[in-house]
Amino acid sequence: MSGPFASLLMRDLRLAARSGGSAALALAFFALMATLVPLGVGADLRLLARVAAGVLWVGAVLAALLSLDRLFQGDFDDGSLDLIALSPLSLEQVALAKFLAHWLSTGLPLTLLSPVLALLFGLPGNGAVMLVISLLLGTPAVSAIGAIGAGLTLSLKRGGLILPLLILPLLAPVVIFGAGAVSAALNGLANGALGLLGALSLAAGLLSPFVTAACVRLNLAG
Amino acid sequence: MLKPMFRYANPAQFMRLSGALLPWVSLLALIALVTGLVLGFHVPPDYQQGMTVVIMFVHVPAAIVAESAYAAIALASLFSLVWRHPLADTAARAAAPLGAMFTALGLITGSLWGRPMWGAYWVWDARLTSFLLLLFLYLGYIALWNAIEDETRAARAAAILALVGAVNLPIIKFSVDWWNTLHQGESILSGQIAPVFLWPLLIMALGYMLLFAALWMIRIRTEIVNRRARSLMQRGADAAG
Amino acid sequence: MILSLTAEKLACTRGDRRLFADLDFQVGAGEALVIEGANGVGKTSLLRLIAGFLPPAAGRVVIVMSETAISEGEERGRHVGWLGHQDGIKPQLSVGEQLEFFANLYGVRSALNGALERMGLSRQRLLPCRYLSAGQKKRLGLARLMVSKRPLWLLDEPFAALDSAGRFLAAELMQAHCASGGIVVAASHDPFGFKARSLRLGAS
Numbered sequence: 001m002s003g004p005f006a007s008l009l010m011r012d013l014r015l016a017a018r019s020g021g022s023a024a025l026a027l028a029f030f031a032l033m034a035t036l037v038p039l040g041v042g043a044d045l046r047l048l049a050r051v052a053a054g055v056l057w058v059g060a061v062l063a064a065l066l067s068l069d070r071l072f073q074g075d076f077d078d079g080s081l082d083l084i085a086l087s088p089l090s091l092e093q094v095a096l097a098k099f100l101a102h103w104l105s106t107g108l109p110l111t112l113l114s115p116v117l118a119l120l121f122g123l124p125g126n127g128a129v130m131l132v133i134s135l136l137l138g139t140p141a142v143s144a145i146g147a148i149g150a151g152l153t154l155s156l157k158r159g160g161l162i163l164p165l166l167i168l169p170l171l172a173p174v175v176i177f178g179a180g181a182v183s184a185a186l187n188g189l190a191n192g193a194l195g196l197l198g199a200l201s202l203a204a205g206l207l208s209p210f211v212t213a214a215c216v217r218l219n220l221a222g
Numbered sequence: 223m224l225k226p227m228f229r230y231a232n233p234a235q236f237m238r239l240s241g242a243l244l245p246w247v248s249l250l251a252l253i254a255l256v257t258g259l260v261l262g263f264h265v266p267p268d269y270q271q272g273m274t275v276v277i278m279f280v281h282v283p284a285a286i287v288a289e290s291a292y293a294a295i296a297l298a299s300l301f302s303l304v305w306r307h308p309l310a311d312t313a314a315r316a317a318a319p320l321g322a323m324f325t326a327l328g329l330i331t332g333s334l335w336g337r338p339m340w341g342a343y344w345v346w347d348a349r350l351t352s353f354l355l356l357l358f359l360y361l362g363y364i365a366l367w368n369a370i371e372d373e374t375r376a377a378r379a380a381a382i383l384a385l386v387g388a389v390n391l392p393i394i395k396f397s398v399d400w401w402n403t404l405h406q407g408e409s410i411l412s413g414q415i416a417p418v419f420l421w422p423l424l425i426m427a428l429g430y431m432l433l434f435a436a437l438w439m440i441r442i443r444t445e446i447v448n449r450r451a452r453s454l455m456q457r458g459a460d461a462a463g
Numbered sequence: 464m465i466l467s468l469t470a471e472k473l474a475c476t477r478g479d480r481r482l483f484a485d486l487d488f489q490v491g492a493g494e495a496l497v498i499e500g501a502n503g504v505g506k507t508s509l510l511r512l513i514a515g516f517l518p519p520a521a522g523r524v525v526i527v528m529s530e531t532a533i534s535e536g537e538e539r540g541r542h543v544g545w546l547g548h549q550d551g552i553k554p555q556l557s558v559g560e561q562l563e564f565f566a567n568l569y570g571v572r573s574a575l576n577g578a579l580e581r582m583g584l585s586r587q588r589l590l591p592c593r594y595l596s597a598g599q600k601k602r603l604g605l606a607r608l609m610v611s612k613r614p615l616w617l618l619d620e621p622f623a624a625l626d627s628a629g630r631f632l633a634a635e636l637m638q639a640h641c642a643s644g645g646i647v648v649a650a651s652h653d654p655f656g657f658k659a660r661s662l663r664l665g666a667s
Contacts (some may be wrong), residue, residue, distance in 0.1 A: 014560075078549055082514075086545055170386065170390045175391050181402060
């Protein structure tokens, strides 16, 4: 099944790259947020360094949210989803491909930009490294849980408004452990948070395709 | 085992059953609440918190009901998805605003209870924070129901959301607890409950539960009646058109 | 290839409306069925029901694959070649990319260029689909059907948006599919131009 799966994944990545680049949008949002916060709280680098982990984590989550409502919407609206559903791929595999494509086109770029933003916030080296690791481990969970939200709000005309409300509470643990991992690293403590984060991402990644597929199935019948 | 429950799945049966139960449940709720409050006011003032400990009798039961209501919604959602129980969707939808209100009540009373102790109307204590997130889960659930026009689809989607939330809720609470110990240390609102406080608390909790049950039944009955009215109007329109 | 498509006591409900009930029909290999009826009577819903997108309110749809094997559940969609009234075409992809993606997705190795040529689209192979006319998009959909190697074709208004040359092509394609043992079920206001049975919805 690598042929069909890979072709769907590649197509989605190609579409993301061509339609004004959802990666560019997410990166811009992330960077802008990181710019606005110091404007709001002041330029004291010690303060900024203390809030960096949390602010950057929240910024990454919100930036990743931006393109979620279009995860299935485009294909649903133009009838492509019907064709994809009739392919040899199961809907669970389709959901997995979509969530991976989302992570590769938003979560991963955000992770790669984060060290630069960590610099803007005066985050010390070991903190910045842990920030990258935590984002790398945690952004898949954001895409996975976000995909469920995208499935639930599929076919809503302005589903984009309600999607954050649905999934941000569910993402609280990811933010807590992600930023917590950075705090622990800064204080030289053992990093239980990282393990918890990884477990969360793994669980979310494994379960999300099934739940998302159920939502898509529901909407195909509509 | 499920057979008897499905006998009451029939809306007409439910109307009969709830109609018979409702006056009793309401009465018991009233008795429990009044008794609980009276006992609560007669409790010796706590050396540390003064008479504001009475707010505990309003806050803790609200918290218990708020969480139980979400569990009830999750259970109803399971029945809806797996066994296609016809009243499950209605029951789940009806419970949500009630659960949200009890959560809001819990937050407000928790804030008032904490004010004399903390000097502030809000602290990011583990329990209050989890509670706030629970309120958002409720709001999201209600919003999803209202956003999707097709009733059947809305019911299924909401059921999936409720189950996802239910699975996530322990994880959320665990993570918030972890977060709290990382940043703050001891949770402020926990602690031993002296026996003299226990009875009023339990009775109030019972009263709240009964109150919730009564309100829930009323809302389900209202929804059933509304459905009947809608289908009558639909048939009238079809016949005329 | 499949032997037949059978619908038994099929009923469909959309929202609160009962669209049709007690529908029985059978289409064998090499046969074509045209679904007729006014707009909104449930033609598209019936097609979606056959494809497995929509669960029936009652009854069942069975694809008989051989003497011993049938396909009944959601997986019967693996036998379906679909041409819905939405085009399923991404504006950002070129015609060639679109068809290639589809062929890879469906795991078929086909002469894509041959299909494009047959549909009169070989000159548009590198053109982004946003520049295609409605008729060209329909032809691309038909090309998709050609390469899909699926035995049961379900089409929703296959002749819509096509000029007379396009319609001729489409009819030819459907007829050829039947001739090679496939099954064609189409909802259409227009006649096929070749021998097909008819099923009228909303008659009662």
